Amino acid sequence: MIGEDIRIMDWGVVQWNNLYHALFRRGKPETAIIIIHDSGVPLKIVQTGQGSRPELKDRFADDRRLKDVVKAMHHEEGVDRVYAISYPAIRRIFTRFESTVDFDANYIKQLFSLKDAISSEIGTGICQYPDSSNWLSNLEYKTVKKILSSAPDDALVMLTIFSGHDIWTNWIIGIEGGTINLITTLDAIKPGARSVVDWRREYHQIAGSVKRHFGVKPLAFFMDHETFRELIESREKPRxxxxxLYRRKIMSKALPIKYRILLFLQRVFGWLSGNRRGGMDGS
Structure with a gap:
């Protein structure tokens, strides 16, 4: 899914940092304690933001079960989550990865081989409290591949997120035959173009500058970062x-015609429904 000769143009640290925070750090950063153990004997204990916590090894002095120690540590130390990772599990992860990875495959597929090796240990070699759904095991390579392969061939997909009048982050991804062959940002095309007056009016010009630069009309989406966070957190993302899109919280340029028709019909039926209710109320 990522080409061997991928072009990465002006991939700025600020752009990546903003997107990372939008995706993974929507609120207060999670605090955690990580325990590396061998058959219940602690080898290393660290806490995010504090470093090593060797004094916590005393919690394992009696014959308490590992799960009981982890649960008690969560309540007594006031962290969001406690992880217990067995040392043999680390070896098994690398052994499984080495036996299943195809180094001739694209880089994303190699990462999914590592993901599968890690997720196979969750619940056994890797325990956590509080327990939560294992989203890692549900994230499948074929799903991600299907998303990319559904994009038109030789497509440019652009995501631009605004914070007030400023471009908070922007990503332009080139896709060819389901393979990512370009990652860049507006900074590579229009250096210094970081502010706009009204992005809902000016998004046409932004998309137009990308088309003039690459010669391909981008499938572009524009929104503010509050809407982007709501999208990420939504359990029904397509809806x-x-x-x-219908409420113009997300603006799109070059949206495929079938989606434009659906949005048009949604607006028409919404207008008719509103008029009908208004007529009934007024009668």
């Missing part, structure tokens, strides 16, 4: 995305 949220459709409604946000």
């Amino acid at each position: 949220f995305f459709r409604d946000a």
Whole structure:
């Protein structure tokens, strides 16, 4: 899914940092204690933001079960989560990865081989408290590949997120035959173009500058970072995305015609429904 000769143009640290925070750090950063153990004997204990916590090894002095120690540590230390990782599990992860990875495959597929090796240990070699759904095991390579392969061939997909009048982050991804062959940002095309007056009016010009530079009309999406966070947190992302387009919380350039027709029909039926209710109320 990522080409061997991928072009990465002006991939700025600020752009990546903003996108990372939008995706993974929507609120207060999670605090955690990580325990590396061998058959219940602690080898190393660290806490995020504090470093090594060797004094916590005393919690394992009696014959308490590992799960009981982890649960008690969570309540007594006031952290969001406690992880217990067995040392043999680390070896098994690398052994499984080495036996399943195809080094001739694209880089994303190699990462998914590592993901599968890690997720196979969750619940056995890797325990956590409080327990939560294992989203890692549900994230499948074929799903991500299907998303990319559904994009038109030789497509440019652009995501631009605004904070007030400023471009908070922008990503332009080139896709060819389901393979990412370009990652860049607006900074590579229009250096210094960081502010706009009204992005809902000016998004056409932004998309136009990308088309002039690459010779391809981008499939572009524009929104503020509050809407982007709501999209990421939504449990019904397709519905949220459709409604946000309808309500113009998300603006799009070069949206495929079938989606434009659906949005048009949604606006028409919404208008008719509103008029019908208004007529009934007034009668």
